[in-house]
Amino acid sequence: MGVLDSKIPSGPLAEKWTKHKNDINLVNPANKRNIDVIVVGTGLAGGSAAATLAELGYNVKTFCYQDSPRRAHSIAAQGGINAAKNYQGDGDSPYRLFYDTIKGGDYRSREANVYRLAEESANIIDQCVAQGVPFAREYGGLLDNRSFGGVLVSRTFYAKGQTGQQLLLGAYAAMNRQINRGKIKSYTRHEMMDLVLVDGKARGIIARNLVTGEIERHSAHAVVLATGGYGNVFFLSTNAMGSNVMAAWRAHRRGAFFANPCFTQIHPTCIPVSGEHQSKLTLMSESLRNDGRIWVPKKKEDAIAIREGRLKPTQLAEEDRDYYLERRYPAFGNLVPRDVASRAAKERCDAGFGVNKTGEAVYLDFAAAIQRYGKEKALTSGIKNPDAATITKLGEEVVEAKYGNLFQMYEKIVDENPYKTPMMIYPAVHYTMGGLWVDYNLQTTIPGCYAAGEANFSDHGANRLGASALMQGLADGYFVLPYTIGDYLSNDIRTGAIPTDLPEFEATEKAVRERLEKLKAGSGQNSVDYYHKKLGKIMWNKCGMARNEQGLKEAIEEISALRKDFWENVRIPGEINAKNAELEKAGRVADFLELGELFAKDALERNESCGGHFREEYQTEEGEALRDDENFKYVAAWEYKGEPKDAQLHKEDLVYENIELKTRSYK
Amino acid sequence: MSGLIKSSIARKLVMALSGLFLVVFLTQHFVINFTSVIAPETFNQWSHFMGYNPLVQFVLQPILIAGVVIHFVMGFILEAQNKSARGVSYVKYNGGANASWMSRNMIYTGLVVLAFLGLHFYDFWVHEMAYKYVEVKAEDPTRYHAETVEKFAPIWRTLLYVVSFVLLSLHLWHGFASSFQSMGVNNKYSPVIQKIAKIFAVVIPLGFAFIAIYHHLNPITH
């Protein structure tokens, strides 16, 4: 077991969570009033955790870098949230959701955590409906479901294409209620700069007020990090511009192990990059794959003609199109999991069949769906012998009702009408399964420091299924962390408030100030973005959808050199003691420059292909991922030892008692 | 209930209700005035009734004046609050891109209408008051038509009236329809209500203008 104790409760899988809740220590309501908790990040996990902790009676302080908790990037999740409600009667159950999640994650997640997630999923829907989240409903007034990639049941609840927004506003509303009661003190436009440890326990943070530049000390009995993922290490991703790894990385440097950093999800359906100026990528919901068919031209000369603008995709005959997902994976077709769909797109584009100017795009075509829906609609509307134009018109109406907002977004960005010409899509970095290592209680390897949501590593293994991120964030925040943290806090009922004038606070604040001054002291040759873009290129080319030993080794060296260059030559205008966007970015990029190196090291060390981690050396003859359960059925948890490449590996062996390990097949 | 007086929504409601009241008044005023064109006898009769009926004079007239005062005073208060709510003004503000000229300039159209009311009071109300209470002349149920027609003999007055009616129309164009929104009426009937309100906003001022021009063009020859 080594130094890692996952604290998974004993007993049968289905009873572990209930048993654990019965066994752990509680804090009585009067004592909760004497205990402070800091929550960093106010997305689904942080917002829901803060609200629930405050309801329970703890004094909560929340921190977010945005101008309002409501703007956390959970808001951008489009498609939906999974829950094993079995409202559709299609045989769904917590076990099936658990099974799909483990399989989708390519057998690299913890059974007990995932089962707990599946168990709590149904509660989330009940809770959110009670909060007034307006989920889509059927005409009978009951909740509607849709299906998502990698599963065979309909268990996804949704609110148009804005499910994340509605769930986040629900959590934000729950927070607001507690702010109004004085139980939460919300610090917006504040960034956590470091974690403060007292006697080895997390006892507070150093934060920077982003408006005034002031460095502040905040103490608490426990610190919850719900700061999201680190996809922005790639510069271009679907993450928000401000999404960063700073809080998690600062905790890592203070002793929290970082797990599976190389497990990154590349989402298959994003709008392709249009040029060098691009600052961010936009996702098109995976739900589009329910109706869209993905293809590239069969012949290379057609692809070239399309790229050069001599040929339109609509002119290409059916037999000249290669519906490669349907060809390779007949059972799941266009609904294969994200990692599989992304790699297949890259394979076709690398082979020279890409369809946009840069050769890095494939088609997502709704023509067939429009015809199918059009005919159906004509029948149900009692139109006999409809002509082609009527069918197309009716079909477009149906598609608009389902995906109208996404189509509109596409048209605004690309300036092409996706009803008339197929959408172009390409994979983009979207989600990071890796994160801070946590035990069953969501506690990191630092006592009193917890991680929830995308910031931890626990539930998605090597690949996350669609509509599961929202589920995990809310399960952690509403139903898991507020209870498990009590077990730890029960030891603190006599501690009293933590003073912020302890030497540990002093020292950490000093370190933060010195780091800011060091950043400002750069020679001033290049902007922060210059380095971020360079890092992104290294990451995308060498640690992206396909990785190999040589590339990863180069990446480690290149990132290390880039980091050195950054600290010597970065240019940050403005002042430290004022609003300074460049300084904010610089601090974040500095941490990405360390994380990137660990990322590459982790990918290099994992000599297998699994989920989102694809090593070119480890593939089947058909180009499918080749997992190595004998040697790599573990969580790689890295301990900080100075330079990222010197990090020390600790392995948490993954034990499968309820699921038989199989090769994932979606054929 | 105190919230109803202090809040922004209550102030909107006060504007809407007083405005609607003035619309009702405008309607009856128009009906009576129009008889001056088609039936001078009736006009005289009705005018006399309005001028000497105690209920009209001592109950309805003060209510009307209160309605006018409330509408204007509240309008000024709102305008002052709204101006200060912006804080620093925009260097470039393209109001025409998203809202009608009428809706953005209620204060100006309203001010013109207010100024017109001054003239109108001077022309008719002050004259009536003087006739009845200062000079204490005898009741004469036949004088109204001739007096009215005579007022429109000068072209400047007729023109002033017509211009004022145009601005009244612009004021009503937004104000009448908008009062329903303020009272919370926004449903499937709203498009019809809006249309009726807009027709009213054009037809009634047009009618008033017609009356003024008609009398200007048709002086009484003795």
Add this chain to the structure above:
Amino acid sequence: MKLFLKIWRQKDASTKGQMVDYTLDGVEGDMSFLEMLDILNEDLINKGEEPVEFDHDCREGICGTCSLQINGEPHGPDRLVTTCQLHMRKFNDGDTIVIEPFRAKAFPVIKDLIVDRSSFDRIQQAGGYISVNTSGNTVDANAIPIEKHAADSAMDSATCIGCGACVAACKNASAMLFTSAKVSQFAQLPQGRVEATDRVMNMVRQMDLEGFGNCTNTGACEVECPKGISLENIARMNREYLAASVKG
């Protein structure tokens, strides 16, 4: 294309600001408005000047962080988009673009184009929630059927992103559309009816306290709202408020 930019620069809340002219070359139609500003900033940084600060985050039109009054309109001339989704193809070579922060007394400027919209948060804190504890045993989500029309309409109200364009567009700097969207969402759901009276009274009181202007039904907010929130919401809030005043 080449653009002439007039941008509001202001060091901090207590310093006076002014418009500053910039000329920017090499702008492409595929760029978003914010990517155009990124290029300007890269230029400024390389020249050793302080970049223009503006609020932005998701850059996909949903977080509501980006603001900017562009040529006299919030989020610029295009409809149903936020500034981050406004693309430069909507402008022509040689255009002059005036860029200002959203203006309202309740949105004080923090720096350059960044304003403080925490007044919106305080309105929500005053009552924009349903008082339900996290318990894991609230009633089953399907226990109360909700008519599809009502659920869809509540969803339409709920899509507000809290960007403040309604306030910026309104000649009165009124926050009625924002406040009414939340009141409406809950007013249309059975779960929200329970506290409907207190909610509308408290939220409107807070809205007035923050110093927003009064609604005069110009409809500018509806036109400029990037999410198409309808004036119907304001009418509904008016009704809710009047009913609540009579009751309370």
